[in-house]
Amino acid sequence: MAMQLDNVVPFGRLFDExxxxxxxxxxxxxxxxxxxxxxxxxxxxxxxxxxxxxxxVDPLYCFSAGEIKQRFDAVVDNxxxxxxxxxxxxxxxxxxxxxxxxxxxxxxIQTFCQDFAQGKAENRYEVGELPxxxxxxxxxxxxxCSHFLFLYSDQFDRTFHLNSICEMLRVCPEVRIxxxxxxxxxxxxxxxxxxxxxxxxxxxxxxxxxxxELQRNxxxxxxxxxxxS
Numbered sequence: 001m002a003m004q005l006d007n008v009v010p011f012g013r014l015f016d017e018x019x020x021x022x023x024x025x026x027x028x029x030x031x032x033x034x035x036x037x038x039x040x041x042x043x044x045x046x047x048x049x050x051x052x053x054x055x056x057v058d059p060l061y062c063f064s065a066g067e068i069k070q071r072f073d074a075v076v077d078n079x080x081x082x083x084x085x086x087x088x089x090x091x092x093x094x095x096x097x098x099x100x101x102x103x104x105x106x107x108x109i110q111t112f113c114q115d116f117a118q119g120k121a122e123n124r125y126e127v128g129e130l131p132x133x134x135x136x137x138x139x140x141x142x143x144x145c146s147h148f149l150f151l152y153s154d155q156f157d158r159t160f161h162l163n164s165i166c167e168m169l170r171v172c173p174e175v176r177i178x179x180x181x182x183x184x185x186x187x188x189x190x191x192x193x194x195x196x197x198x199x200x201x202x203x204x205x206x207x208x209x210x211x212x213e214l215q216r217n218x219x220x221x222x223x224x225x226x227x228x229s
Contacts, residue, residue: 010072012041012108020212021178031141037148040068042108045115057128065113072109091213130164135171143172150180150188158190162197178221185215202227
């Protein structure tokens, strides 16, 4: 079934947010990065400008920048209102307020839209989605997944999560996922299952604190690597 833009909330994050969400070091950034379910983030545009090698993958990229921006404009007021109406659910450390959050989301999508046409021409933005990726084994150094896996645990079951992460690990020797909470700010019910299954497959899984928090208690990521032979 073709993707329906009316079902999407196209919120993206900025490069600095990615650095904090995923504990990215300069060494990490110098490798090749595959960012899955990347949406309208500024990460690729800003990272490319800094000289890094980033591939972004999302089914959203079948639409034009104008269509994606139009959808953002249609939902942003409602999302920010929801945030304002649930003040105890959010930590205002990186973003100073709901309006600051809005400003940063607007900056992210503007950065994305300005880069999107050139980025598609350079194959930095490609249409694709989990649980199947078209890339060869071990073709990227690091795989990132921001605000999709675990966040949408109510929409996607634990088998989907495990298959998706295994597919990312096929393509990337290291994968990092953030956040580990659901949309309802609860720990994902799939997290323990995924860690247990991956451990049995000889992967090393570490939950690490990060220097980014918006969802209350949402300041941890899952880092997955293969155990040394």
